[in-house]
Amino acid sequence: MQLRAFPPFASLLGLVLALLCAVPAKAQLFETKAAQAFMIDADTGTVLFAKDPDKPIPPASMAKLMTMEVVFNALKAKRITLDDTFVVSENAWRTGGAPSGTSTMFAKLKSEVRVEDLIQGVTVQAANDGCIVLAEG
Incomplete structure (x- = not known):
C-alpha cells in the first residue's frame, strides 16, 4: 500500500510550522504600580526589569534599619548571640x-524567639513585633 497524498500533506504541514516559527517573539511586557523597581538575576547580575532605577528613594523603614544596626553591633561586640532568646x-x-x-x-x-529568627523577621517580613522584641531585649 502506497500513500501518495502524504508528501504534499507533509510539505504543507512543514510550511505551516515554518511560518509559525518565523513570527518574531514578542518580549513579555511587565508592569508594576510601584514608582520604582529593579530586578536582577542573582547569578549573572543581568538586569531583568528596571523602572526609574536611577531615582534615589528613601528606605522603607529607617527605624528598622537603625534597630538592625544596633543588633549587629551587639552581635559583633559579643553582647548577644544569634542563639540568645528574647x-x-x-x-x-x-x-x-x-x-x-x-x-x-x-x-x-x-513566647521566646531566637535573635537570629527575629533578625530574619525584621529584615524579610519588616516585622514590627520582631523589631520591638529586639529593642526591648
Whole structure:
C-alpha cells in the first residue's frame, strides 16, 4: 500500500510550522504600580526589569534599619548571640504583632524567639513585633 497524498500533506504541514516559527517573539511586557523597581538575576547580575532605577528613594523603614544596626553591633561586640532568646512582651505583641494589623512575624505572646529568627523577621517580613522584641531585649 502506497500513500501518495502524504508528501504534499507533509510539505504543507512543514510550511505551516515554518511560518509559525518565523513570527518574531514578542518580549513579555511587565508592569508594576510601584514608582520604582529593579530586578536582577542573582547569578549573572543581568538586569531583568528596571523602572526609574536611577531615582534615589528613601528606605522603607529607617527605624528598622537603625534597630538592625544596633543588633549587629551587639552581635559583633559579643553582647548577644544569634542563639540568645528574647520574650515577646505584651507591648511588642499588642503594638507590633497580629492585633496591630501592621507588618508582623506573628510571634506569640510570651513566647521566646531566637535573635537570629527575629533578625530574619525584621529584615524579610519588616516585622514590627520582631523589631520591638529586639529593642526591648
